[in-house]
Amino acid sequence: MRINGATTVLELEPRVSLLDALRDELGLTGTKKGCDQGACGACTVLVDGERINSCLALAVQYSGREITTVEGVDHPLQAAFVANDGLQCGYCTPGQICSAIGMLAEHAAGAPSAVTEHLCEPDPELTDAEIRERMSGNLCRCGAYNGIVDSVREVAVAEQLR
């Protein structure tokens, strides 16, 4: 498997999830197990730059794909989450960070969301409503959503200025 830029050889049963492979086999415990059923987003990782729930992914299906976990992330979002109180307990944070990285890439590629007013708009503005909708796959039981939205907006604006 290709994880955070390195190649790792693993021998796994087909029933092992990508999440369990990362945490139990490789000790990459940054990726969190929340619901283990695709309902909370705590296990979000990037595969070839796209965000997915690693709990519903069988590891065997992701052999050879470029997987990035929070341990392999070095992104302005991390400092922004700290500066904007984008967390309290922090359990959802690795998933939030990976999800936001994937989300910003989707937005940059012109992907619409359920709240995009004009579906054919090639470059929908990343309003707070857009950020909330696009990040709805990541729950935060502490309720740090306002800080999370502030963090994502701050980084999105900075990226657009760059």
Place this chain on the structure above:
Amino acid sequence: MRPFGYVSAPDVATAVRVVSTEPNAKFLGGGTNLVDLMREGVERPDTLVDVTGLPLTAIEELPGGGVRIGALVRNARLAADPLIRSRYPVLSRALLSGASAQLRNVATVGGNLVQRTRCPYFYDHASACNKREPGAGCDAIGGVNRNHAVLGASEHCIATHPSDMAVALAALDAVVELESVRGTRRVPLLDLHRLPGETPHVETVLTADELITAVELPHLPVAAASHYRKVRDRASYAFALVSVAAALHVREGVVTDVRLALGGVAAKPWRAHQAERVLLGAEATEEVFLRAADAELAAATGLPDNTFKIELARRTIVATLQELLTDGSAA
């Protein structure tokens, strides 16, 4: 999770051959529903045939103006496709209102169609469920049934089909292509899913060894003015209580073409033929929209927790048609 064998299929012929010959084998797409059901012990295959490597990932314009969608196109990519966004906006909207971005990045078109109900009694081994265990009974009928069906249910099952995408496809007259060792066949989407009747565990007309390979959308000009409205308990990342897929064309105040389908109300995406009959050729007014909704919902029956859905469906039908009328796209 029970152990199982895993095969990555190199081509369609191998995939359908292995599933037809190996006992208790299933196709594996994105896994977003199947892996969950296996972890819960509801699905218990002995072999999974991974089809995600098959070359069924194209979105192609057809000579007649329709579109052919490979069964392995991921939901997110289909929703963002320029052809779908401009010609079939109801499909983009439906896809974008389903699940989360993470799930849409993985879930396939074929898998979306054959995903299973999220009825909690179906998942709970301590409860009776005729889908999970034919003949066991249905604890949803006397239980908590807020999310359950008001159309087409039976005394054996009141589960709903959870897909948003399929509701849009039902409105768009989509056709599903199936492949097996016996060859290829094409089934209208409206005939793919079955109502529960006495066999709620038989959810589609697919045989166990048939693979969905593509979905085709016909050339359908009315779809350019189409919308999907989804009503749910929270604003995002929740299944529908009621949803409406609608396409409408109005000329000089009269409905000249219309497509209408409902989600969250039945075991299959529910095409509202009765309502369409009232609408076609009638004046495009709120009064007519209400009459059309009432015609469709005349057969609806509620249970203690879900009777509200009938009125909710009525209002959502009217609101969706009004929106298409007033935003100018239907003219």
